[in-house]
Amino acid sequence: MVERSNWIGKALVFPRSLLPEIKSRPEFRQTGVYVLLGPRDEGEGDAIYVGEGDPVLPRLENHFANKDFWTRAAFFVTTGTGLNKAQVQYLESRLITLAHEAKRVRLENRTQPTLPTLHEADLADMDVFLGNMLQIMPLIGISAFERPKRPTRRKRHRLFCSGKGIQAEGYESSEGFVVIEGSQAMAETAPSMEHRVGGYFDLRAELIESGVLLEQGPALRFAQDYSFKSPSAAASVVLGRAANGRTEWADEKGRTLRAIQEAAVGG
Structure with a gap:
């Protein structure tokens, strides 16, 4: 589990094989957004799938039974008042857009979810929540949502x-x-x-x-x-x-x- 000070969210990261053992944790009964990760079925490199669940457990169990490529997963929920359906749909859509733009891994999602309509306060809260998620992603081995950060010419060996x-x-x-x-x-x-x-x-x-x-x-x-x-x-x-x-x-x-x-x- 990964948390940050002064942030209401937290991430749970686990290998696929452990899902049956840890699915009784309370976080799995919350509404959240998740990322499945694993090697591509064909070719070189990695693949990801982004989704949301209300709660997340039924969706993860469905993918456990029906999606072969993933070997680990991460999902994000809150530590207090839970996220609602529209909020996680917003996070899901934004993550898929970022993965499309970064083009770093194969995206297994076949469709681009439409951004839901959020009130201005909700929208601001979710953008902050997303920003914290993106800062945590590299710490848990996920680099699919941002382009490589190029060092200065003086710091990189050309x-x-x-x-x-x-x-x-x-x-x-x-x-x-x-x-x-x-x-x-x-x-x-x-x-x-x-x-x-x-x-x-x-x-x-x-x-x-x-x-x-x-x-x-x-x-x-x-x-x-x-x-x-x-x-x-x-x-x-x-x-x-x-x-x-x-x-x-x-x-x-x-x-x-x-x-x-x-x-x-x-x-």
């Missing part, structure tokens, strides 16, 4: 990956590897990519479909910063083939990421 007529720029992050907006990627993939690194092939196709990668002349362009799980995932998507990120990414002096990492640990 790395480059080049192919035929294209160049991408990125940097290592605590979550993996970020390719920055404006970077280029190969327009076509190697014939062997789907067979050798099918997960990266599927991820690349999804980034094109979602608008993270846009056609620009003979190449593709990153329309936003995008966080990959690893340097190799980033390099493979950029180059359109199986690639070792530790040797494909290099700094302005030509030192590969592998050499930089080995030097950092005295290798």
Whole structure:
């Protein structure tokens, strides 16, 4: 359970396997908004599903029986007077919108709920509640609702990956590897990519479909910063083939990421 001082909300985070054991807790009988998380059924990366329940338990039990992808969940309720149905519908809709805009994970929701009409005071309260939720999310391992925060040029080690007529720029992050907006990627993939690194092939196709990668002349362009799980995932998507990120990414002096990492640990 996660709480914050001076906030009426709290988060309950649990692995899927524990739901039958902990569902008797009083929080499960409250009205709330929840997030299901797990690996994508196909391809590389994670998937999420956002929902609301009044109370949350029946919805979570239904997903326990009928949704296979999720391995853990988090839900948010209040410590005092409970949230009402319209309030959690508002939070659900806002979270889905934020996940769509961030484009960091696959969103399993098939529809975009309409924002309910809230009184001005309710609206202000829910925006504050949502702000607290978003501050807690990274602490419980959820990064689906915000774009990567780019360090200043002085604080990040700029790395480059080049192919035929294209160049991408990125940097290592605590979550993996970020390719920055404006970077280029190969327009076509190697014939062997789907067979050798099918997960990266599927991820690349999804980034094109979602608008993270846009056609620009003979190449593709990153329309936003995008966080990959690893340097190799980033390099493979950029180059359109199986690639070792530790040797494909290099700094302005030509030192590969592998050499930089080995030097950092005295290798």
